[in-house]
Amino acid sequence: MKKQLLTLACASFIACTCFGQTMKKYEGLLFDKMSPNGQWTTQAMQGSVVIFNRVDSVFYVYGDGEGGSAYSIGQGNAINNDGIIVGGISDSQPAYWQDGEWNLLPLAEADTVVFNSADGITPDGRRIAGTMACTKWDLNASGQMLAPVVWTKGEDGKYGMYQRLPQPTRDFSGRIPMYITARSISDDGKTIFGQISDYSGMYPCLIVYKEDADGNWSYQTLGEELLYKEGAEFPAWPNYEPKQPNIKNYMSETELAEYNNAMALYEDSTDLYNQGLIDKYPSYPLYDDYLKNEAKKEEYTQACDKYEEENEAYQDSTAVFYDVFYEACTEKAFAFNEVITSENGRYYVCSLSYPDPDGDPLAWSQETITVPVCFDLQAEGTPMTQLDGNDVITCSVLNDGTVFLATPSMEYTRNAYVIPAGSKKAMSFFDWMKAKNLPAYNWMTENLSFDYTGVEYDEDGNEILVSVPDSLIAGTISVNSEGTVFSSFLWDAWSLADRGQYISYFIDLNPASGVAAPKAEATEVKVYPNPTTDILYIDGDICKINIFDLSGRVVYESSSVSSSIPMASIAGRGTYLVKLTTTDGNIVVKTVSVN
Structure with missing residues (x-):
């Protein structure tokens, strides 16, 4: 059902229009996704979704109310310029939003309705990339949990049944991958980006799917060789895990009924004991005492003996495997679900973590270094370039290879940095904007200046109160492929006396973009x-x-x-x-x- 909430000038904001270019600041809102033209943006938090059309100044709100559904927005390039937004409903049903309505994407009847998602959409809306739970998804299962798919719109304007993309059947160690995803899609719909995690789920690397002129898909993994030492050879992982026999499968209906009666009596007696009405605590009934058929009892005993023998061999072989595995692993890993790609399908950036060789050996947890890396899919051999920075997340990459970062990685009060195309060196987003567009830079310095206070620690672990007036904080930045439309959010812990709040802002450097600036708030509220x-x-x-x-x-x-x-x-x-x-x-x- 459509949830058109508000038609308004906009949330509490400060706005500026200069030569047709627009800069706007929104207080109390966290806009973390935007369409390339900046017209559409979304906020997704704890099962609720806010969709904002900046041209018509209309909010649509969907949330997890009483008995309602939870909504999510896709993890990749989830919004196109026409306002089609992909995501999911209740973590189970991939869907897309258009013209104020959610529409379900088709699933096969046998699909497990959990952890299915739509994550990326092409500019023309022809294709949607997403991830499906493998049938009979189970945390205790040893098989693959998630698989990559793509939906294509037919001539009738409707999306057909998804196509499962090709994928590796084994991870770098020779085991079944835990998950393989498809999160983002290029503007021509022929390149899809995702991640593949190893069997343990701890070591993800990158994967790219490409469609050729005949419509056939292939895949290429990126960075997998970084996860293990050169020349490492892994032992074969056992292809069969013994299952412990279930005694109930050897019992007759009469024997099971007797056991269930004994269990009911035990539970009643336990209640009486807890009330002080009987003195002796009852004995817990055991299935073995109710399996009375001698032939079945012998059959169950033999099954248990076989399981013990096979399980011992299984444990021995896995122990041999893990001795080699942990020695071979470099402990490098790409950031989970950080799939940042250029619209033209050329660049794939992500952050890569590895142990700090100079870290404190006495630290509670291993100290790591987290750097941005960039893959150029059009260069021979798809080389990876390590870029400048530490403790970062990658945010956006332009069609020319310019990369936008934010740090620190684990906080929402982040600052943004830019690595220009052809360079490895990061520069402040403020400095980059100053060189690109002085009016926008001036607006940023006026509206993103905070009297920062925080706690840092000296070498002995003592707290040091830090106060920095007029600190410029740019937040977590999203940028369109040309570097002309910007959206960002940050946590402002200082402007209000009694609490913090999220702040979002937009900068549109396109003259006469058609997105009108709302009237600024005149009355203080x-x-x-x-x-x-x-x-x-x-x-x-x-x-x-x-x-x-x-x-x-x-x-x-x-x-x-x-x-x-x-x-x-x-x-x-x-x-x-x-x-x-x-x-x-x-x-x-x-x-x-x-x-």
């Missing part, structure tokens, strides 16, 4: 405390209040405005969007949490 446990106070000249939950349902509305709202009684725990209409005609939207 304060909403506090946030989060709240009960009363929400509102300061400002407000003439109307609307409050929505994340499923789009109106939980409160009033034109008779009060300065306080009893959120606990009208809404309950959760996250809400509070839409405030000011007396001078502006609309402000605040995200509020009720604990």
